[in-house]
Amino acid sequence: MDKESVLDTLCPVARSEAVVGDRWTVLILRELFMRSYRFEEIQAQTGGTPQMIASRLKSLEAEGIVERRRYSERPPRYEYHLTEKGEAFYPVILALRAWGETWMKSPDEGRAVQYTHLTCGKPAGLGPVCESCGKPISREDLSAALNSAYQRERDERWEAFKRSR
Amino acid sequence: MDKESVLDTLCPVARSEAVVGDRWTVLILRELFMRSYRFEEIQAQTGGTPQMIASRLKSLEAEGIVERRRYSERPPRYEYHLTEKGEAFYPVILALRAWGETWMKSPDEGRAVQYTHLTCGKPAGLGPVCESCGKPISREDLSAALNSAYQRERDERWEAFKRSR
DNA sequence: CTTGCAACTATGATTTTCATAGCCAACATA
DNA sequence: TATGTTGGCTATGAAAATCATAGTTGCAAG
Numbered sequence: 001m002d003k004e005s006v007l008d009t010l011c012p013v014a015r016s017e018a019v020v021g022d023r024w025t026v027l028i029l030r031e032l033f034m035r036s037y038r039f040e041e042i043q044a045q046t047g048g049t050p051q052m053i054a055s056r057l058k059s060l061e062a063e064g065i066v067e068r069r070r071y072s073e074r075p076p077r078y079e080y081h082l083t084e085k086g087e088a089f090y091p092v093i094l095a096l097r098a099w100g101e102t103w104m105k106s107p108d109e110g111r112a113v114q115y116t117h118l119t120c121g122k123p124a125g126l127g128p129v130c131e132s133c134g135k136p137i138s139r140e141d142l143s144a145a146l147n148s149a150y151q152r153e154r155d156e157r158w159e160a161f162k163r164s165r
Numbered sequence: 166m167d168k169e170s171v172l173d174t175l176c177p178v179a180r181s182e183a184v185v186g187d188r189w190t191v192l193i194l195r196e197l198f199m200r201s202y203r204f205e206e207i208q209a210q211t212g213g214t215p216q217m218i219a220s221r222l223k224s225l226e227a228e229g230i231v232e233r234r235r236y237s238e239r240p241p242r243y244e245y246h247l248t249e250k251g252e253a254f255y256p257v258i259l260a261l262r263a264w265g266e267t268w269m270k271s272p273d274e275g276r277a278v279q280y281t282h283l284t285c286g287k288p289a290g291l292g293p294v295c296e297s298c299g300k301p302i303s304r305e306d307l308s309a310a311l312n313s314a315y316q317r318e319r320d321e322r323w324e325a326f327k328r329s330r
Numbered sequence: 331c332t333t334g335c336a337a338c339t340a341t342g343a344t345t346t347t348c349a350t351a352g353c354c355a356a357c358a359t360a
Numbered sequence: 361t362a363t364g365t366t367g368g369c370t371a372t373g374a375a376a377a378t379c380a381t382a383g384t385t386g387c388a389a390g
Contacts, residue, residue: 012265100177
């Protein structure tokens with residue numbers, strides 16, 4: 001996606017898509033929201049090849065959505081963190097989650113993640129407002145609990161990744 | 166994206182992305198929400214090639230997100246409409262819109278679309294709840310007004326498309 | 331001086347996408 | 361009868377992106 005295609009339209013949906021309209025990019029953002037900050041974790045959990053992850057992280061950084069932080073001087077090691085612009089993308093992830101939970105699952109599978117609304121202490125549900133107290137949800141008011149099957153899936157992904165290198 | 170990849174994870178974001186994680190697909194959905202129901206309109210407004218549009222519409226139909234309706238018997242002519250599952254995708258589009266308007270625009274460009282919240286008669290703003298009355302927004306309570314530059318952009322796209330055939 | 335770790339980069343085959351052109355079945359107009 | 365138009369697509373070949381697999385770098389510890 002070049003700059004021109006972004007400025008080519010006034011449509012904000014198209015502009016967003018020019019930057020994040022890609023499966024890998026969205027999965028990387030999901031991982032960052034799940035606090036997987038390192039290249040290897042992101043690679044393991046998304047299943048992407050290293051080039052996919054590297055190129056997407058590079059363009060996310062170029063767009064100011066992600067920043068690269070050195071966490072070790074020698075050997076040089078980096079983590080990726082969301083900027084303010086990146087954090088602001090959370091509602092999109094939440095909306096994708098809600099749609100996916102509602103329309104892409106059989107009823108017996110259960111929710112991958114349960115959110116508790118810290119403001120009221122009760123389940124937040126899927127919508128943009130808390131299903132328990134009705135107030136709009138923001139990310140810092142949420143506490144996430146992975147369901148055990150999903151946690152196992154992620155652990156297994158990590159193990160498999162480690163084994164394969 | 167095959168069935169397996171969808172069932173391969175419990176993550177609802179990944180499942181959604183397996184089906185709609187593609188720029189063209191999202192742009193097509195945007196057009197359907199803007200009531201462009203015909204192949205040519207969708208092609209003109211998204212800028213996709215006919216194959217792109219055809220293949221995406223086909224997979225959206227296979228996923229039950231879109232349905233193909235015959236609106237003329239002879240000659241056979243079709244329109245594409247959102248199913249309930251497709252309509253339910255609206256919050257994702259709204260969230261992408263909000264992010265795009267906030268982070269992908271210079272301040273002087275203005276909003277592409279202004280929504281009026283019919284429930285209270287005032288501007289709805291960008292968020293999931295009405296900025297005027299605070300109530301959660303649903304699509305049927307919104308009235309959209311395109312800003313004139315954006316309307317011109319769309320008219321021009323249509324003209325250019327027609328001219329080119 | 332070899333092993334291990336983390337973050338990537340390189341390579342070549344496969345798959346998608348893009349630009350351009352064309353097809354087909356009704357009609358409509360001349 | 362001929363000629364054109366409309367709408368919904370298909371066909372073709374070149375260009376670009378993606379994938380699986382393997383390798384490199386930089387450093388520290390054993």
